[in-house]
Amino acid sequence: MTTIDYIGLDVHKKSISFCAKAQDGRILDEGKIAAQHKDLNAWAKARPRPWVGALEATLFTGWIYDDLKPLAQDLKVAHPAMLKAIAASKKKNDRVDARKIADLLRCNLLPECYMAPSGIRELRRVLRYRNLVVRQSTRMKNRIAGLLMETGTIYNKERLHGKGYFHDLLGNLQETPASVRDLLKLSRKQLEFFETIQKRLLKGLREHGELKERVERLQTIRGIGEVGALTWALEIGEVHRFPSIGQTILIEAAKLAPRHNPQLAAVHERELQRGHGNRATLEVARKLVAYLMAVDKSGQPFQVRTGGAEQL
Numbered sequence: 509m510t511t512i513d514y515i516g517l518d519v520h521k522k523s524i525s526f527c528a529k530a531q532d533g534r535i536l537d538e539g540k541i542a543a544q545h546k547d548l549n550a551w552a553k554a555r556p557r558p559w560v561g562a563l564e565a566t567l568f569t570g571w572i573y574d575d576l577k578p579l580a581q582d583l584k585v586a587h588p589a590m591l592k593a594i595a596a597s598k599k600k601n602d603r604v605d606a607r608k609i610a611d612l613l614r615c616n617l618l619p620e621c622y623m624a625p626s627g628i629r630e631l632r633r634v635l636r637y638r639n640l641v642v643r644q645s646t647r648m649k650n651r652i653a654g655l656l657m658e659t660g661t662i663y664n665k666e667r668l669h670g671k672g673y674f675h676d677l678l679g680n681l682q683e684t685p686a687s688v689r690d691l692l693k694l695s696r697k698q699l700e701f702f703e704t705i706q707k708r709l710l711k712g713l714r715e716h717g718e719l720k721e722r723v724e725r726l727q728t729i730r731g732i733g734e735v736g737a738l739t740w741a742l743e744i745g746e747v748h749r750f751p752s753i754g755q756t757i758l759i760e761a762a763k764l765a766p767r768h769n770p771q772l773a774a775v776h777e778r779e780l781q782r783g784h785g786n787r788a789t790l791e792v793a794r795k796l797v798a799y800l801m802a803v804d805k806s807g808q809p810f811q812v813r814t815g816g817a818e819q820l
Contacts, residue, residue: 512581513537513555516609517563518602519572524548525602528559529610538603543568545575552579562613564588565621574626586612590619624745631719632742638709645702652695659684669699713738728809729799731765731772740800747804765796772796 513536518525520543527538541551552575560582563569569585577583586609612618624632649669656663661684667673674696681689713719714734719741726737744750766773772792779788803810 511557513557513559514610514614515559515561516606516611516613517561517572518605518609519543519563519566519568520602521568523602524572525606526551527603527606527610528555529607529614531614533611533614535607538606540602543572545571548572548575549579552576555579560584560613562586562609562618564591564609565623569623570626570629573623584613584618584620585623587619587621590621622745622749628742628745631713631716632745634709634713635738635742638706638713641702641706641709645699645706648695648699648702652692652699655688655692655695659688710735710738722804725803725807725809726800728811729769729796729803731767731769731796732800740804744804747801750801766792 511530513528513530515526515528522543524541524543525539526541528536530536541547558581561576561580562584563572564586565588573583573585591609591612609618652674653663653665653668656668661677661681663677664673668677678689678692678696681692714723719738722741723734723737726732726740727734732740766776772795775795776788776792779791799810
């Protein structure tokens with residue numbers, strides 16, 4: 509009968525502490541590895557017996573998981589908050605943490621969390637970076653408006669960030685302090701820079717083969733735009749891991765979707781008539797998730813039956 513080692517890995521920026529235990533809890537081996545591809549792969553390939561491993565989900569988990577997964581009989585990732593609740597103790601250090609993870613693994617008590625395939629994680633990283641850039645762009649827009657309000661300048665809110673309007677407005681700020689005009693020019697350059705970056709990142713995601721088809725199917729649901737579809741596809745990952753719609757909701761999309769989707773508008777109006785404003789948004793979100801999951805799982809576009817009822 510083949511003996512299997514149960515290895516707990518406590519991951520940090522510069523080092524990885526490990527503890528290998530037998531099924532009965534005996535410590536077989538423990539130590540520390542430099543957090544580098546070369547050292548980690550050499551350690552994993554030199555293991556004397558088949559092994560299963562577990563590590564906590566952190567900023568560094570992705571590359572470690574990708575390196576070790578092909579070399580382990582099985583590799584699991586633990587949910588950090590649940591792991592902390594289960595394994596909390598006064599005595600805490602890297603060695604102790606590695607031992608606890610090994611114990612939870614061998615006793616089948618590890619609070620496992622989902623680890624998306626590397627391809628999805630790569631695309632998700634791009635989408636999240638694009639979202640960061642959009643937030644920075646919004647901050648620049650607010651900064652421009654704030655500078656104008658601080659100096660009592662009258663401006664058209666709807667047209668402010670249009671290139672032509674902003675150029676004309678800037679040319680008429682003769683009585684505005686020079687320092688403010690300079691800050692406005694700098695903020696505008698930053699805004700254009702952020703806009704260029706986010707469009708480039710979005711274009712790359714848009715043109716990705718398999719993702720492109722999936723996003724186009726999701727957009728057949730009225731009220732779901734390109735960014736919403738991308739966010740669903742990349743943050744959910746593999747949709748078949750969800751057995752029901754109770755797993756997740758899309759509140760932000762639910763606030764806008766009724767404007768574009770008659771079926772969702774009807775759901776929203778029904779709940780509003782009952783006097784439940786927040787409930788109306790929640791019900792739309794649940795319905796929207798049902799649509800998204802159905803389209804995603806079936807691989808078929810969303811359609812509407814004659815009479816207005818939805819179908820797939």
